[in-house]
Amino acid sequence: MRAWLLDKFEGLSxxxxxxxxxxxxxxxxxxxxxxxxxxxxxxxxxxxxxxPAKPPLPHIPGRDAMGTVVRVGPGVSDVKVGERRMLxxxxxxxxxxxxxxxxxxxxxxxxxxxxxxxxxEEASGATLVYLTAYQALTQWGELPxxxxxxxxxxxxxxxxxxxxxRAMGHKVVALSRSEExxxxxxxxxxxxxxxxxxxxxxxxxxxELAGGRVDLAIDNIGxxxxxxxxxxxxxxxxxxxxxxxxxxxxxxxxxxxxxxRIRIGGVAVGTxxxxxxRAAWGKIVERMNGAGARPLVDRVYAFRQLPEAFExxxxxxxxKVLVKVKGG
Numbered sequence: 001m002r003a004w005l006l007d008k009f010e011g012l013s014x015x016x017x018x019x020x021x022x023x024x025x026x027x028x029x030x031x032x033x034x035x036x037x038x039x040x041x042x043x044x045x046x047x048x049x050x051x052p053a054k055p056p057l058p059h060i061p062g063r064d065a066m067g068t069v070v071r072v073g074p075g076v077s078d079v080k081v082g083e084r085r086m087l088x089x090x091x092x093x094x095x096x097x098x099x100x101x102x103x104x105x106x107x108x109x110x111x112x113x114x115x116x117x118x119x120x121e122e123a124s125g126a127t128l129v130y131l132t133a134y135q136a137l138t139q140w141g142e143l144p145x146x147x148x149x150x151x152x153x154x155x156x157x158x159x160x161x162x163x164x165x166r167a168m169g170h171k172v173v174a175l176s177r178s179e180e181x182x183x184x185x186x187x188x189x190x191x192x193x194x195x196x197x198x199x200x201x202x203x204x205x206x207x208e209l210a211g212g213r214v215d216l217a218i219d220n221i222g223x224x225x226x227x228x229x230x231x232x233x234x235x236x237x238x239x240x241x242x243x244x245x246x247x248x249x250x251x252x253x254x255x256x257x258x259x260x261r262i263r264i265g266g267v268a269v270g271t272x273x274x275x276x277x278r279a280a281w282g283k284i285v286e287r288m289n290g291a292g293a294r295p296l297v298d299r300v301y302a303f304r305q306l307p308e309a310f311e312x313x314x315x316x317x318x319x320k321v322l323v324k325v326k327g328g
Contacts, residue, residue, distance in 0.1 A: 001019065001020060001021075001022050001101060001102040001103055002017060002018070002019060002101070002102050002303065003017075003018065003019075003020050003060050003097075003100065003101035003102065004016070004017050004060060004061065004062075004100040004101070004306055005017075005018055005020070005058040005059070005060060006046075006047055006057065006058060006059045006060070006061055007057060007058050008057060009046075009047065009048065009049035009054070009057075010047075010048070010049075011044075011047055011048050012044055012047050012307065012310050014047065015047070015061075015306065015307065017303075017304060017306070020101075022103055023097065023103055023104060023105035024071070024073075024105065025071050025072060025073030025076075025105050026073050026074075026105070027073055027074045027075050028073060028074075028075050028076060028107055028108055028109070029073040029076070029105050029106060029107055029108060030069050030071060030072050030073060030076055030079050030105070030106065030108050030111065031069070031070050031071035031072075031103050031104070031105050032065065032067045032068070032069055032070070032085065032087070032103065032104050032105075032106060032111070033067045033068045033069075033070045033102065033103050033326065034065045034066075034067040034099055034101065034102060034103065034104060034325040034326065035065075035066055035067040035068065035120055035124065035324070035325060035326045036065065036066055036067075036120055036121055036123075036124030036125070036300070036322050036323065036324055036325060036326075037062050037064060037065045037099040037100055037124060037125075037322065037323050037325055038062075038063070038064030038065070038099075038124050038125025038126075038128070038156075038320050038321070038322050039062075039064075039125070039309055039310060039313050039320075039321045039322070039323070040063055040064065040128055040129070040156065041243060041245070041313065042063065043061045043062065043063065043093065043098075043310075044310065044313075044314075046061060046093075046094070047061060053094045053095055055094065055095050055096070059097070059098075060093070060097040060098045060099075060100055060101050060104075061093050061098045061100055062092070062093045062098035062099030062100035062101070062104075063087070063089075063092060063093035063094065063098060063099065063128055064087060064099060064124060064125045064126070064127060064128050064320075065086070065087045065092075065099035065104065065124055065325075066084065066085065066086040066087070066114065066120055066123045066124040067084070067085070067325075067326070068082065068083070068084050068085075069081055069082065069083050069084075069085060069111075070103065072108075073105075073108075076108045078108065079108045079111060084114055084120075085111040085112065085113065085114070086111070086112055086113075086114050086123045086124065086126070086127060087099065087106060087110060087111060087127065088110050088111065088112045088127050088131075088274075088277055088278065088281060089110065089127060089128060089131055089269055089270075089272065089274075089277045090106060090107060090110035090274070092104060092106050092110070094270070099325075100306060100323070100325075101325075102303075102325055102326070109274050110274065112127070112278065112281060115285045115288070115289065117289075117294075118294065118295070121297045121300060121322060122294055122295040122297060123295070124320075124322055125156065125295065125297070125320035125321075125322050126160075126295040126320070127281065128156075128269065129156040129157045129159075129160040129295075129320065130160045130164065130281075130284045130288075130295070131269045131272065131277060131280055131281065131284070132157050132160070132242060132267060132269050133157055133160035133161040133163075133164050133165075133218070134164060134280050134283070134284050135240075135267050135268075135269055135272070135280070136157075136161060136218045136240035136242055136267045137161065137164055137165060137168065137216070137218070137240070138280075139240060139265055139267065140216070140238050140240075140263070140265070143170075143215065143216060145168070145169040145170055145171075146170055146171070146215030146216065147170065147171045147173060147209065147212065147213070147214045147215050147216075148161070148165040148170040148171070148172055148173065148214070148215065148216045148217075148218065149173040149174075149175065149205075149214045149216070149217040149218070149229065149232060150162055150165070150172065150173070150174050150175065150190075150217075150218045150220070151175045151196065151217070151218070151219045151220050151221040151225060151229060152175070152176075152219075152220030152221045152243065152245060152316075153174035153175055153176050153181075153185055153190065153193075154174075154176045154178065154181040154184070154185060154316065154317070154318045154319075155220060155316065155317065155319075156317075156319065156320045156321075157218075157220055157242050157243070158174070158218075158220055159185075159188060159295075159296050159318070159319050159320075160295075161218045162174055162185060162188050162189050162190050163188055163189055163288065163291065163293045164284065164287060164288075165189075165218075166188075166189030166190075166191075166291065166293075167189075167287040167288065167290060167291035167293060168287065170215075170216075171191050171192075172189055172190045172191050172192070173190070173191065173192045173193075173194065173205060173208075173214065174190035174192070174193045174194075175193075175194055175195070175196045175201075175221075175225075176193060176194075176195065176196075177195055177196065177197050177316075178316075179195075181318050182195070184318060188293070188296070189291070189293070192205065192208050192209075196221075196225055196228070201228075202228060202231060202232055205232060206232075212234070213232060213233055213234030213235075213237065214229075214232045214233050214234060214237060215233075215234060215237060215238070216237070216238045216239075216240065217229045217230075217232070217233060217237070217238070217239045217240070218239075218240050218242060219239055219240070219241050219242060219243070220242045220243040220245060221243065221244070221245050221246045222241070222243065222244035222245065222246050222247060222248065222249055223244070223245075223246025223247050223248070223249060223250070224246065224249070224250055225246060226249035226252065227249060227251075227252055227253070227256065230256050230257070230262060231256070233260060233262050234260065235260050235261065236260070236261050236262075236263075237260055237262045237263075238262070238263045238264075238265070239262070239263070239264045239265070240265055240266075240267050241264060241265065241266050241267060242267045295319070295320065296318065296319030296320065297319050297320050297322060298312070298317035298318050298319040298320055298321050299312055299317065299321055299322070300322045300323070300324055301321070301322070301323050301324070301328075302323065302324055302328035303323050303324060303325045303328035304328065305323065305328075306323055309321050309322070309323050
């Protein structure tokens, strides 16, 4: 079968498409024939050696997928050959072979049914970003409806955060540099869309909120924007830190946290147990269905075009970037 192998932790250029033996399912495992696989920034971080996990090389990256079960290992009774499933969250693409392959062996408990009405492409890249967004929104406990600000709002986690925050009853502020993407974010549920490159964006936000402030910020960007985001928070404001696409926050003044008692917390869905992931996913689907929302796909590439797909991810997509594995 075809698979993308990472030979060394020197970035995505170290990936190569080649033929390898097909996987066999162990006890409690199944083999999933991958139809579509989703890309995530974490795949790039792992390829560059910037991720805690250091799997044995060569390694097959890829954490999201949907496909058809083609083999079932000993002890598996709740998943059958021929059933279509999507990968929830586990060690696939982290410490074990991932989904940038025509077939992947995974624990049966890491598969979930495709929500009714969802297409294959929508399902293939949804679980990781929506679980991340859900943890970012709920790690502080049940928050009453308030103002949620999302940086990098047009990316995978950004779109998921906008949709889920709106479905939970929050007023959503989305930051995006693109006017075109801003219009789409409004359609997806953002109440206010601002361009963080405009020096007056914080004043405009204050005016839009009639002097009010942000209750929770979900930060996917980091860098110099981080301190500006802190400035928008109100008393007992919180920041859920998801990513650092713009790098470290330069000269961050911790005194900005003192008098408003601001709290900052990292988001890591890898800390979810399988039971917690499944419970969270059930709530996510319930919220999404209640709001009539669906995952957003930016672009689909052929499997052989994985490097080009990662370039698109680097550019800043509107939603998820996928590769079509079967037949691609």
